[in-house]
Amino acid sequence: MKALEGIRVLDLGRVLAAPLAAQMLGDLGADVIKIERPGVGDDSRAYGPPFLETPDDGPDPAAFYLSCNRNKRSVTLDHSKPEGQKLLRRLVAESDVLIENFRPGVLAKYGLDYAPLAAVNPGLVYCSITGFGQDGPYAGRPGYDGVFQAMSGMMSVSGLPDGVPGAGPMKVGVSMIDILTGLYAGNAILAALHHRDAGAGAGAGARVGQHIDLSLLDCGLASLSHYAQSYLVSGQVPQRRGNGGYGGIPSQSFRCADHDIFLVAATDRQFAALCRALHRPGLPADPRFATVPARIAHRGELLAILDAVFLTRPAAAWIADLEAADVPVSPVNTLPDALANPQLAHRAMRVRAGAGAAGDGGLDVLRNPIRFSATPIESYAAPPALGGDTADVLTDLLGLSPSEIAGLHDAKVI
Template structure:
């Protein structure tokens, strides 16, 4: 058994990030993922360089590093979806698949007879997942949307960034999360919904349509902040790297950089003050309890940084290490992958592209899913565009070599 989902086949009609993130996760768990791409350009992100993957000779290819981040464990077939024959080919594939994932604009696939209602008639057991910016219904359903737009509309940017000047911070206004978190969350939500629908199919005998919206995902992501808003009616404020309910719990300057230091309760606070060589500070009236420290946060930060900036970060990491005081360095990615725990967990891995696809090792971040009995597997490097067309036509659809060649000759694949 090559994974817990090795009995499932996925038709992947997605591109960019949210959909491919979902289908890569399904592939990591063993599913046979057939990625459908345009014959000319393929997935949009293949061209999102620099940087570029290299072949077996170390020369740059036309595939970007971005593309590689979410397209392993897939086979690529190129299909011209604008041609009736291409549409018919995808209906044939849908009949052979358990799951279909797509992130086309609302209504686009209906024009080609590839919407859920049409394909459910071909394959009633098909689990069909649509990922869009705003969902399948509502006044914004027809609008295109992207991660940054949804971060803004969904409230995340309003609470992300340094505190405003009037609140004692440096200001700077709303800031996006640099990772396309809306896409990643939507991909994860899609995966959860798909697995639930597959489980439900054991009871019902039929598939269903899953509607995942980027806006829904990013609003739900803010639930712990929104809960306070629901109760108080007050908009949460930007607090930068601080915590709205805990103090201290944020980044602090040291003699040579920054680090994270926290104290989640009064006991930790007293340990922290002692470790910093200032045990009396723990018992100052303005810092005695969490509510006091929260009320006097700006002065607390100044007093702590006056101490922490006397020594470099490593001194404080060594000092706090055995005391149960929450702390961490702020690592760059070179430091992340030199981190002993990251190395132990083998979070950097690589997959070799087959020689027929040009060769070359593709470095990737490993899946964070650890399963004792049916672990994730890494079977396919991010594919060269169309490299699986032949095998999919012959093995999955049972086409003859002559039929496959005829499809190529007519520009269908």
């Protein structure tokens, strides 16, 4: 049995944050039905190159789409048509969760916002993921990950410090706020399902769902974590430190003779071990570097010394010595390097998903990193072809006949 077996999710999300949350639930065993526009589908299907070449006659899906839509079934349905709205309400009646990321008010025009759907299914957990939330002066604005990285302050603490070449705020390479919001959404949905199934706040046996309002901007600010808390405690604006950390020193990358490495020696014990490995055993006795607060206060002086030392030898030599000294260290890997890492290979983080949009040849994907002892994640179905499951879902869940399905297709409802 899978962890979320028996839970059905309607995924009306597009692009990244909402589909990622739905994919997480699908990995955990939920039956995820992705609702897409007929003939077009999720916008991210076209977010390429690169595209995956498939044997069928339809458009090849973009790698972007493939990254967040595995373990789902695809149903094409036009919710702007009354017949499509009726079908969607019938699917809601058979589901536990609905995830959407339309701007506030868009689905309300069609009677598909939370209140009317909760009337159809009181146990529905309805998760709305928007840029700015359901209310407030910015609620109606559009936005994407980079905008929220800028607005939340994330960019202000990323990048090289002022006064060095290339200084300035820097966007995190991946769409970090989208990804974090998807993870927040997964947590929120699971909590709401538990609340519903525990009957909290309702009569005996009642199953009452709720509306979840998630904002990418809120999640971006929340993700600043100790950076934000440091500001709230001290009133001092966090400064950019490039590849340096914001805790003990050193905690950053260093250029070796041939390659960059990243190490952390934030505690007094680790710093002493680092200095022995560098053949600089006297550094911990220097009053400037003797304690964590002292090293932070004299960051620039210490880093100048370490920078000069690391340049004298190749990365592999330093890594061998640092690992022997039990100092946390790694080469700064490219993605091919990371996938070839023996620990990640041992953990089988690269797996093969079969069929779906990949056709019979399958598709390499990243394994879900959650490992259960009793309900392991073992199913990896490739992201679905556009509308590939429409007939099966409408037949199996709603009991529609082939002639009814053909009529809906002719009317361009599905």
